[in-house]
Amino acid sequence: MQTFPTDANGIIFRQTAIDRGFTDNQLARAVENKQIERIWPGAFLPKQTLTREERHKRTAIAAGTLSGGSTALADESAAVLHGLSLLNARWNKVHVASGLKSGGRIDKRKHIHSGPLDAADVVTVEGVKVTSLEQTAVSIACSRGFYEALAVFDSALRLGADRDVMAGKLESYRPGVLIGRRGLHYANGKSENAGESWGRGQIIDDGLPIPDLQREFHDREGEFIGRCDYAWSGKLVAEFDGMRKYQGDLRKGESPFDAMKREKIREDALRRIGVMVIRWIWADLKDFKVAAMVREWLDQFGLLAA
Template identity: 30%
Template sequence: MDQRIATVMTGFGGVAAASQLCLRGVSAREITRAVRAGDLVRVRRHALVDGTRWRDAKPWERHALRARAVAASFPDGSTLVLTHHSALAVWGIPLHGVDDRVHVSSTGGRRGRTDDRVSFHRPVPAPFVTDHRGVSLVRPAAAVIQVAALFGGDAGLVSADAALRSSRCTPADLVAAVESLGVARASSAPRRVVALADGRVESAAESRARWVFDVAGLAQPVPQVVVHDEEGRFVARVDFLLEDEGVVIEVDGMGRYEDIRDLRAEKVREDRLRELGYEVVRLSWSDLGDPGVVVRKVLAAVGRARLRSA
């Protein structure tokens, strides 16, 4: 990579506008050459990302790079603000069920033109806008509510739980956002997300499961419960427990078991839970896409638990 380009990209955290490169003596032709060589990736007109960082990034990390590059590419003095999951990605909050567009608004009230790369939204009240590492964006609670309103509760709850878990926002912040942004008038999902959000939940799969439980009308289990045996010795820390029924619910994310030894250890763990009188039900990532499957599995486990105690 041209040393001038490398210096600029490093200085701006792996992203830059074409104008920032031009100010340092890099011509448009040299930028095009770098894009063709893979040294740079053009994510939108004038918005550039370091090629190596882009190729090494996970999908959600790519969205943060794309969002920051697009933000950098707008003219100096613009009132562009990153919103929705574009803001969440820059905050480092996990995403699920969203698109690849960069979502923005303008505090000046002007609406840009939505295209296949960028979606423009109405202005966000000033108290919900801040700066993070040189990028103007909405606060995490506001972004969570926006995602829930646009993409649904499944997507919103994944980010809401993660934001609470990482202390990026508080339950009170979520309440303030849903009351002030006005998005709840068009969708019931934001209010349900606020009611359900729980920082004890530790993964996107667990958040998705809780949304399915709610949609299906199932009782919400207690998350992250430590189980001990009769002598008070630690047995397991389970994803969820239906305490009144004695049913443990474990949720597998994508690629949970990478080693056969992990799978064997999990079987031993489940056998020990059953010896203590618990029924165990496992929900896979694919199960979470079909509420009917989740309901059948959970209710079957509840039925077995009641027969045990009869």
């Protein structure tokens, strides 16, 4: 079994392998034997288990590196390098920005987005050219629905994007600009992931009072209880139970069961100070049940607008 040279992202570039004495036949045999896989012309990955997002990131880096800087990665391909949290991301093609007024197209591997770019709209991340954080967020927001726009703007603000710069990009007309403006209007960098944004989007769409985000609670002795995803008037809180809460954010030596137990203790402490806790999961988001769950309890607490 051949061991081919890889870069910091685990990518095998053909030219690097050739320079190290390997041959195209050796690379081809490794692909045939499923030791490696071709992710882009001139780039490979060792066979491994990756999420679609992780695989896309490596493919985008390979494409950006091999382009020689002639184009900038855009949309999802730029977003994954910036670390944006996206809803309903399109990972099937590498997205690039041409910087031209027209000529956008989609081919087998790439989605080429047209539209002029200023010098400030292009930055370098991990050695490849990508559209800036603000440009990336606006481009995605204007090409998707309200929930996706809200999620990408929440995430961009969380990462330090300039709200005024994004608002400026939304001043001129472009397809989808009204959705983009609405998403930015409600965007809040305190939202911690796309799932939380989606839940808040459903609450907004239903005309319900907009919750405070990441509100901290203390018991009657002043001891910290915890921080809640959504809160209304200190009487009702809601938590989005994404899988990360019980798998990805475990404390050292903690099992998913331990995390669930810790959440139960925190919930009991909140109820002792008179705070009602409701929860939803991805399935509730997909079935659009969130607004009805929230409305029921807001009504019980008299928190609905007259």
